[in-house]
Amino acid sequence: MESAQHMLRTGRRGTLFEFSMALRDLAMSWDRRGLAWSLAWHDVVSRYRGSILGPFWITISMGLMVLGIGLLYARLFGISVAEFMPYVAMGIVFFGLMSGTINEGCETFVQARNMLSQTALPMFTFVWRTVLRNLINFAHHAVIIIAVIVVFGLWREMDLLPALGGLLLTVLNLSWISLLVAIASARFRDIPQFVMSVMQFAIFMTPVFWKPDAFPDRHAFLTLNPFYHMLTTIRAPLLGEQADGLSYIVLAIAAVLGWALTFSVFAVTRRRIVHYL
Amino acid sequence: MKSPEVSIAVTDLSLRFPVYGMDAKSLKKNLARVTVGGRLGSSNTGATEVTALSNISFNLRPGDRLGLVGHNGSGKTTLLRALSGAYEPDEGQIEVRGRIAALLDLSLGIDPSATGVDNIRLRGRIAGMSSKEIEDKMDEIAAFSGLGPFLAMPMKTYSAGMQARLAFAVATAVEADVLLMDEWISVGDAEFKKLAHRRLLNLVERAGILVLASHDTQLLRLYCNKVMRMEGGVASEVKDIRRIDELLAAA
Numbered sequence: 405m406e407s408a409q410h411m412l413r414t415g416r417r418g419t420l421f422e423f424s425m426a427l428r429d430l431a432m433s434w435d436r437r438g439l440a441w442s443l444a445w446h447d448v449v450s451r452y453r454g455s456i457l458g459p460f461w462i463t464i465s466m467g468l469m470v471l472g473i474g475l476l477y478a479r480l481f482g483i484s485v486a487e488f489m490p491y492v493a494m495g496i497v498f499f500g501l502m503s504g505t506i507n508e509g510c511e512t513f514v515q516a517r518n519m520l521s522q523t524a525l526p527m528f529t530f531v532w533r534t535v536l537r538n539l540i541n542f543a544h545h546a547v548i549i550i551a552v553i554v555v556f557g558l559w560r561e562m563d564l565l566p567a568l569g570g571l572l573l574t575v576l577n578l579s580w581i582s583l584l585v586a587i588a589s590a591r592f593r594d595i596p597q598f599v600m601s602v603m604q605f606a607i608f609m610t611p612v613f614w615k616p617d618a619f620p621d622r623h624a625f626l627t628l629n630p631f632y633h634m635l636t637t638i639r640a641p642l643l644g645e646q647a648d649g650l651s652y653i654v655l656a657i658a659a660v661l662g663w664a665l666t667f668s669v670f671a672v673t674r675r676r677i678v679h680y681l
Numbered sequence: 682m683k684s685p686e687v688s689i690a691v692t693d694l695s696l697r698f699p700v701y702g703m704d705a706k707s708l709k710k711n712l713a714r715v716t717v718g719g720r721l722g723s724s725n726t727g728a729t730e731v732t733a734l735s736n737i738s739f740n741l742r743p744g745d746r747l748g749l750v751g752h753n754g755s756g757k758t759t760l761l762r763a764l765s766g767a768y769e770p771d772e773g774q775i776e777v778r779g780r781i782a783a784l785l786d787l788s789l790g791i792d793p794s795a796t797g798v799d800n801i802r803l804r805g806r807i808a809g810m811s812s813k814e815i816e817d818k819m820d821e822i823a824a825f826s827g828l829g830p831f832l833a834m835p836m837k838t839y840s841a842g843m844q845a846r847l848a849f850a851v852a853t854a855v856e857a858d859v860l861l862m863d864e865w866i867s868v869g870d871a872e873f874k875k876l877a878h879r880r881l882l883n884l885v886e887r888a889g890i891l892v893l894a895s896h897d898t899q900l901l902r903l904y905c906n907k908v909m910r911m912e913g914g915v916a917s918e919v920k921d922i923r924r925i926d927e928l929l930a931a932a
Contacts (some may be wrong), residue, residue, distance in 0.1 A: 409858075411766050411781065414774035415695070442806045446792070446799070453794050453835075519807065522785045524766025591701070675769035679699050 411524060419671075426671035433528030440529045444536035459544040466496055467548050473613055483615070490552040494639045495612035497545045502578060502631060503603040505538040509582030510589040510596035517681040527670075527677065531583045535575070553642070561644030570637025570647065573655040577634065580662040587666075587673055590680040606631050622650065630658060686778050687858040687889035689741040689764065693773035696734040696763055696914075733759040736773070737916045739909065743889035748901035748922065750894075750929065751911030757894035760911065761785060761861045764892060779858025779889055782808065784866060787848040797832035797839075797847055798823075804851040818854050825880065826850040827873070842869050849877055853884050860888040865900050898925055 416422065433440065452458035473496075474489035481488070509531075513520065516530045553559050589595040610631040619626055626632045633651040640647035734756050741747055749757045762768045763775060765783035790807040791800055801822055805815035823832055826847045828839075836844055845868035852866075866881060867874060885891050885904065895901055901908060901922065908925045910917040920928055 409778065409780055411777040412774065413763070413766060413769055413776075415770050415772040436809075438812065439806050442803065442812075446795070446803055449799075450792055450794055518786065518789055520767060522762055522765055522767050522783055522789065523807070524781065525807070676699065678767060678769075680701060 416675075422674065423668075423671045426667065426674055429526045429674065430528050433526035433532060436526065436529060437532065439525070440532035441536055443529070443533040444540060447533070447537045448540050459541050460547075462500075462541065463545045463547055466500065466545055467551075470496055470548060470552075477613060481615070486556050488615075490556050490558055490643060491615065491639070492613055493548050493552045494642060495635060497542070497548050498574075498635055498638050499607055499610065499612045499631070500545060501538060501542040502574070502634060503607065504541060505535055505575075505578040505582050506585060507596075507600055507603055508534050508538060509585045510599055512582065512586035513590040513677055514681060520678045520681065527674065531579065531586065534582055534586070535579050538578075539575070549642070558642065558644060563641040563644065563646075565641075566647065566652075567638050567641040569652065570634070570641065570655070573652065573659060574634040574638060576659040577630070577655060577662060580659070580666040583670065584662075584666045587669060587677060590677055591673075610635060622648070627654070630654075633658075687743045688776075688778045689739075689859065689890060689892075690776045691740070691764075691773070692738050692775075694734055694737040694763065694770050694775060695732070695772040696759060696768055697771050698731045698733050698759075700729045700731055732914055734763065734914045734916075738773075739916065739919050741890050741892070741907075741919075745907055746885070746891040746893070746905040747919065748893050748895060748905035748908040748925075749911055750896070750898070750901065750908060750925070755911040756914040756916075757911050758785070758863055759914075760916075761863055761892060761894055764859075765861055777859055780809070780856065781859045781861065782855045782857030782888070783861040784852050785861065785863045787845065787852055787866065787868070789852075791836065791844075791848055793837040793844075794835050796835055797826070797828055800836055800847065801832075801851050804848075805854070808852070808855050810855065822850045822854050825876070842873075845869055846873060853877075853880055855884075856887070857884070858889045860885060860891045862891070862893045864895050865893065865897070865904070898929070901925065 414421075448459060452461070455461065457464070470489065470493040474492050475485060477483075477492065478485045478488035512530050512534045513527070516533075519525055520527065520530075553562065585595060585599050589599070606629070610629055611626070612635065616623075616626055616632075627650070633654045637647045637651045637655060737760065739747075749760065751757050759768065761783065762785070763770060764777065765781055765785070766775075766777070767783075790804045792803065795803065798819070801819060802812070802815055805818070806812070810818070823829075826832070826849075828843060828847060831839065831843065832847075836847065839847070849866060849868050866877070868877060882904075891904070893901065893905060902925065905922050907919050908922050908928060909919045910928045910931075917928060917931075
């Protein structure tokens with residue numbers, strides 16, 4: 405089923421060869437990007453089949469959380485609602501994208517077991533499927549962000565370009581993390597539980613619901629948290645603030661190193677993954 | 682579709698399955714192994730390996746219809762999966778030229794809660810068809826399945842036979858040069874069986890090469906012109922189908 409109509413499969417021929425095969429898999433997934441998109445779209449459609457609002461149900465529940473936490477915490481912390489509500493709204497929506505992509509990454513290969521064990525479909529197709537599915541869901545939840553931008557008049561001072569840059573860097577990082585946990589989860593069945601606990605922990609450790617004003621700038625508690633950098637590079641520009649340039653640099657370096665590491669792991673384990681399942 | 686380039690070349694193919702026991706699959710065990718050093722190590726070194734295929738070599742050219750015979754667990758399905766590109770060889774190599782269609786599992790990529798039409802699209806995409814190709818073939822697939830208005834209904838409302846009809850119609854709509862089959866597919870009621878049979882024959886005729894694993898020697902005699910016997914992951918030579926009895930008697 406390879407588009408080249410020529411399939412060559414061989415035994416191990418050294419590390420370099422494994423890397424070239426992994427690259428080939430990646431290139432093949434690009435040639436068949438339509439398939440990844442179809443699968444992702446189908447996932448979203450089939451999960452919410454028969455429901456009228458579909459993924460908007462999650463949007464509504466997020467919206468409720470935003471409203472509740474926005475009003476309550478603004479009062480508890482003594483911050484104005486106009487300042488806190490957009491802050492927390494963006495925090496919840498963007499963090500939802502992060503935890504969704506990483507948590508569902510655990511299922512990437514396990515779920516595709518049938519297809520992987522009897523077709524030559526590129527493995528990366530399934531990685532993109534997970535990432536794209538979460539981006540589709542995110543596009544629904546973006547309604548909340550648009551709503552707070554309009555209601556609180558943020559459009560007057562927001563800076564769209566750096567926010568989009570932050571989003572791009574975030575998605576680049578989420579993709580490699582998603583692939584890494586996908587491989588690990590295929591091999592070790594404890595990983596999904598572990599990842600879930602980490603993400604649950606991370607939502608409280610990351611300034612999603614609270615403002616990091618209590619910390620001095622660049623406090624280790626923040627700078628060592630990758631989710632802080634992801635969140636702040638997207639959120640701050642939308643709130644009309646400037647995100648620390650350091651965060652963009654950290655994300656760019658993490659993306660390069662993370663992809664190098666994950667791609668190496670993939671290259672080495674690629675031919676074994678189907679047997680893990 | 683038949684081109685002289687279509688070919689399968691398998692050289693010294695060996696394939697081993699690591700069996701990751703439920704114990705080895707738990708991270709704790711692996712961590713425990715690291716911390717307590719050699720104590721657990723000797724009995725728990727990770728995966729046991731099962732040799733599923735060893736040293737298999739053969740070549741197929743256009744027009745070859747290879748039948749695979751052998752007991753359960755002799756490696757027939759594993760060989761088909763390796764030919765489909767899903768399993769990577771541990772040693773040796775497999776080279777396939779031409780579009781491969783593996784009809785190993787009819788229900789592959791079928792979503793019971795989606796409608797018939799959606800399933801045709803999804804399955805078509807998985808089989809490597811573009812959206813345009815699928816839309817072009819939609820009418821033909823729909824007509825062949827004979828499901829008419831039911832195609833707009835979710836597949837879970839179908840009877841088992843109706844599901845099989847649709848799955849079969851989509852799976853066999855592909856244009857392939859190399860066709861891999863695990864048992865001759867036979868689905869539906871008597872009337873549909875006849876139709877399905879004709880369609881499958883048609884597909885086989887269009888394909889350059891067929892590899893069919895089956896226990897039914899009658900069937901193999903009917904569809905194949907060559908035969909190979911598998912036993913414990915070792916393959917015999919490829920022989921003319923007329924010598925199938927000889928090959929089976931050699932056991």
